[in-house]
Amino acid sequence: MDRLNGYARRVPTWVVYGLGLVPLALLVWGAVQNSLGVDPVKAIEHRLGELGLQFLLAxxxxxPLRRVGLNLLRFRRALGLLAFAYVSLHLVAWVWLDMGLRWAEVVADLWKRPYVILGMVGFLALLPLALTSTNAAIRRLGPKSWGRLHRLAYVAILAGVLHLVLLSKVWTAEVLVYAGLAVVLLGVRLLPRRSAQGRVPA
Structure with a gap:
C-alpha cells in the first residue's frame, strides 16, 4: 500500500483531468464517425450519464479507500469536477439533442417523468459542490460548513442511481452493479458515524 501511495503522490492532478476527458473525446469521435448505433442521441445521453455516475462513485x-490505507485524497476534487462536467453534458444532451430546446416539452417532462425529476435533483445537488470546490471557497465557508455542504454528494449519488433504475425499468447487471456500489459506499461512510454516536461514554 505504501508503494501505491508513493506512485499516487507522483501523479500530477492534471493527469486525472486528462484521462477523465478521454471518454468524452472517444464519444465525440464516435459521433463524428457515425458509429454510435441506430440512435446516436440516446447513445450520447446514456454514455454521458454513465460517465457522470462513474466519476461520482469514484x-x-x-x-473509504483512505481508511484502508490508500490515500487518493488529492484527486477527489478532480473526480468530483469530472462527475459534474459529465452530468452537465448529459443534461445538455437531453435538452438540446433529444428535446431540441423545446422548453414546453422539457418542463412537461420535469412534471410527469419521475426519472427526469431525479436526474435534475442530482444535477442541482452537484451544482453547489462544483461552485465551492476551490480552496478559496473552503476558506470562506470554513471547513465544517464546507464539509456539511458537500454531503449533498450523498443526495446526488442516490438521485443518480434511482434515475438510472427508473430509466432502465429492469434490473440489469449494469444497474445492479451501480446500485450495489452506491449502497456500499454510502454504508461505509455513514455507518461508522452512527455507531460512534450510539456509543455509551465511559
Whole structure:
C-alpha cells in the first residue's frame, strides 16, 4: 500500500483531468464517425450519464479507500469536477439533442417523468459542490460548513442511481452493479458515524 501511495503522490492532478476527458473525446469521435448505433442521441445521453455516475462513485470511494490505507485524497476534487462536467453534458444532451430546446416539452417532462425529476435533483445537488470546490471557497465557508455542504454528494449519488433504475425499468447487471456500489459506499461512510454516536461514554 505504501508503494501505491508513493506512485499516487507522483501523479500530477492534471493527469486525472486528462484521462477523465478521454471518454468524452472517444464519444465525440464516435459521433463524428457515425458509429454510435441506430440512435446516436440516446447513445450520447446514456454514455454521458454513465460517465457522470462513474466519476461520482469514484469520488465517493476516496474516503473509504483512505481508511484502508490508500490515500487518493488529492484527486477527489478532480473526480468530483469530472462527475459534474459529465452530468452537465448529459443534461445538455437531453435538452438540446433529444428535446431540441423545446422548453414546453422539457418542463412537461420535469412534471410527469419521475426519472427526469431525479436526474435534475442530482444535477442541482452537484451544482453547489462544483461552485465551492476551490480552496478559496473552503476558506470562506470554513471547513465544517464546507464539509456539511458537500454531503449533498450523498443526495446526488442516490438521485443518480434511482434515475438510472427508473430509466432502465429492469434490473440489469449494469444497474445492479451501480446500485450495489452506491449502497456500499454510502454504508461505509455513514455507518461508522452512527455507531460512534450510539456509543455509551465511559
Amino acid at each position: 469520488s465517493l470511494a476516496v474516503t
